[in-house]
Structures are given as C-alpha cells and as structure tokens.
Amino acid sequence: xxxxxxxxxxxxxxxxxxxxxxxxxxxxxLLVSRDDFPTFIGNGNNSMESSSYNEKGIVxxxxxxxxxxxxxxxxxxxxxxxxxxxxxxxxxxxNNDLIEINGTKHMDKIKVKVVAVSTNLNxxxxxxxxxxxxxxxxxxxxVIK
Numbered sequence: 001x002x003x004x005x006x007x008x009x010x011x012x013x014x015x016x017x018x019x020x021x022x023x024x025x026x027x028x029x030l031l032v033s034r035d036d037f038p039t040f041i042g043n044g045n046n047s048m049e050s051s052s053y054n055e056k057g058i059v060x061x062x063x064x065x066x067x068x069x070x071x072x073x074x075x076x077x078x079x080x081x082x083x084x085x086x087x088x089x090x091x092x093x094x095n096n097d098l099i100e101i102n103g104t105k106h107m108d109k110i111k112v113k114v115v116a117v118s119t120n121l122n123x124x125x126x127x128x129x130x131x132x133x134x135x136x137x138x139x140x141x142x143v144i145k
Contacts, residue, residue, distance in 0.1 A: 055144050056094050059124060060116035061101075063087045068110055072102040074136065088115070097142040099124065103132035112139070120145050 061073060063083040073081040073089050075097050081089035093099065103110045114128045124140035131137065 055120070056092055057118040057121040057142065057144055058116070059091045059093055059099065059114060059118075059121070059142070061089045061091070061139075062113050062115040064111040064113050064129070066108075068103075068106055068108070070105045071110055071112075071132075073112075074098075074100040074102055093121075093142045095142060095144040099139040099142065100136050101130055101132045101139055102136045104134055104136060107134055109133045114139070 063071065067083070067087065069082075069084050071083045072079045073083075073091065075091060075093060077098070077100075079102070080091060083089060091099065101110070101112050109131050110133070111129055111131050114124050114126055117124065117126050121142065122145050123143040128140065130139045
C-alpha cells in the first residue's frame with residue numbers, strides 16, 4: 001500500500017516537470033521567433049557578442065566611364081537602383097545581403113566602383129571595382145561589424 005503512494009507521488013512530480021518543461025520550451029520558442037530578438041554569435045575568439053537582424057549599412061556605388069542606361073544594382077536578386085539618372089547609386093543594406101551589378105543589356109565592359117561605405121561595414125571594401133560584360137556580376141556579400 002505504501003509503495004503505491006510513493007509511485008503516485010513520483011508520477012505526479014514527473015508529470016509536473018514534463019508540463020513545466022513543455023511550457024518553458026513553447027515560451028522560449030515564441031520569444032526567439034520575434035524579429036527583433038537579438039541573436040548571439042561567436043566572433044572567432046569564443047566570446048559572445050550581441051547582433052541584431054536590424055543592423056544596416058550604406059553603400060554608395062559609382063559608374064565608371066560612359067553613362068550606360070539600364071545598368072541595374074541588385075540586392076538579393078531584386079533591382080533596387082540603376083544608373084539612368086546619375087552616375088551614383090546609394091544602397092541601404094543589411095547583414096548577409098548580396099550586391100550584384102546587372103549589365104546584361106550591354107556588350108561593353110561596365111565598371112562599377114564602391115565609392116563610400118558606412119563605418120559599420122567590413123564588406124564590401126571601399127574602392128572595390130567590379131567589371132561586368134553582358135552578365136550579372138557579384139560585387140560582394142555585406143558583412144556588418
């Protein structure tokens with residue numbers, strides 16, 4: 001009789017621990033799924049630093065040489081600017097964005113130079129030049145410090 005009471009108490013305790021653990025995991029998952037929740041990444045020396053998905057930077061590109069119409073600047077495959085009106089395009093970029101130059105409408109070699117980057121960017125590097133000739137050329141992947 002006494003062993004049945006002990007087993008019922010153990011069962012009750014295990015059930016409570018399981019329910020509380022499940023609630024904790026669901027709550028943590030809801031918290032982490034928010035877009036503004038900071039993530040923690042290692043920076044190579046095993047120290048942890050906080051980074052946010054919302055960090056952004058600015059990259060300014062300049063068309064070198066002649067004025068070419070329909071030379072597009074792509075960020076993550078989407079056209080975000082072109083050099084139709086002037087020779088410079090300013091981009092608002094986020095970490096891990098891919099910047100590409102679309103020169104598919106021109107037979108000539110088209111050169112685009114990075115003329116300015118915000119201070120919080122590691123990449124693309126200032127004064128980088130990309131040359132495209134009837135193709136889409138990768139300028140670089142955005143890396144925020």
